[in-house]
Structures are given as C-alpha cells and as structure tokens.
Amino acid sequence: MPDELLRPTVGAGVNMSVRPWRLMSQTYVAFFGGVLAATTVAYLNAGRLGVDAAKRRLILLAGLAGLLVVIGVFVLLYDGSGDTSALRVAIRVVAVLCCLVQLRLQRPMDRAFQLRGADYGSLWGVGIAVTIGGAIAEVLILLLVTVVL
Helix, strand or coil: CCCHHHCCCCCCCCCCCCCCCCCCHHHHHHHHHCHHHHHHHHHHHHHHHCCCHHHHHHHHHHHHHHHHHHHHHHHHHCCCCCCCHHHHHHHHHHHHHHHHHHHHHHHHHHHHHHHHCCCCCCCHHHHHHHHHHHHHHHHHHHHHHHHHC
C-alpha cells in the first residue's frame, strides 16, 4: 500500500473550498474541552483533509477509548471531598493524549495539504463552540456516572 502522502488529493473526493484546521490547534480544544470535543474536531478535520474512512473510524474509536479512560479515571479519583484538582489534571492529560493519537492519524494528509501551499482555515468559532459543548457533555456524562455509582 503506497504512502498516503503520495496519494493524489486534488479532486479525490475532497471539497477544496473547505479548508482544514491546523493540527496543533486541536490540542487547545482537547485541553479545554475534553475528549469529546477533541474527537469531534479531529473527525471533522479528517473529513476536510480527505482522510480515508478507515482512519476516520479509528479517530472515533480513539475518542471512545479516551472517554472510557476518562470515566475510569473519574471513578478511581473522585472521592466527593470537593478537591478535584488532581482529577481535572488527569482528565486533561487523557484528553491531550487522545488528541495526539488522533493527530497522528491525520498527519499524512495534513502533510499533503501543506505541500499544496494552501492556507488553513480558522478554528476559532468552531473550536469555541465544540469546546463548550464537549465540556458540558463530558460533565453530564460524569454526573451520570456519579448517580449510577
């Protein structure tokens, strides 16, 4: 199987009018918004880059695995005492690590995009919306876990 960097991208089912976002900008979304926000942005950006469907599914699976790890960390570290600083740090570390895996899956097509010399799109609007939505969804899931436990 040839390297994805050598795969033709122009006109290969990619909407050329929709510009992808910088990969490292996605880490901010992961840090502030959590695993769900990072997975959403990574999946959308993979579509913008023209990443094949199998790798886009892997991005979703990495996000699901990251969410399960976040739930596991929450169950292990949450004691109800009110001091959640260690828990928040651990959840952010998991989100950023998950994001790095997702970035690795996007990197070959991002390199191909860079070779075209095109400019990246702005992640500000979408990033803020997904960060807020992902953080709220993650908090609701963790609240649900506390109710179940």
